[in-house]
Amino acid sequence: EIVLTQSPGTLSLSPGERATLSCRASQSVSSSYLAWYQQRPGQAPRLLIYSGSSRATGIPDRFSGSGSGTDFTLTISRLEPEDFAVYYCQQYGSSPPEFTFGGGTKVEIK
């Protein structure tokens, strides 16, 4: 079973600052199956990035994903007030077929 470890657990930043979120896998993951989600309080998750670096429909270009192998990064170039939320990475592995989520990174207002 692949384990995804997200760091830091909490990121305290001010609006306008850059946020860099890390997702590390316990073994190599295909970037084709690596996604990032945003979850605001009381809401369902929202897909931000799929296939490691492709933005989902309607996602602003301040969100970007990168990485390969075991290390992946979500970057928010300039934080807007609505970006303060929890972010999860997720991977799909085919052997065995299963999805795994990271533990999440909370981006909070400093």
Added chain:
Amino acid sequence: EVQLVESGGGLVQPGGSLRLSCAASGLTFSNYAMSWVRQAPGKGLEWVSDIRSNGGTTNYANSVKGRFTISRDNSKNTLYLQMNSLRAEDTAVYYCAKDRGGGSGWGFDYWGQGTLVTVSS
């Protein structure tokens, strides 16, 4: 507009059963793989189960294998999760989520609002 609406959650005693439904609209339901994802109170996301577009392949997390059964009725645009032998640790909000593709793993681009399942005596 794609909509996923879950129903069937509630309070159930340990050892009991519950069936969740997820009604889909605004999409060609039979084209897409679907999953159930849960979130315990104050915790992170946990994938539960998925089913391919034609219903021919299903997979389960180890934590629910042998107790939960996922199914779909493409003629009714509905996804189901039959949950048996429920335990306290199954208490969570259960979301249905649509995969971007007919196979699984391409990212969940639409989610329902969730339905709360509480397992307690």
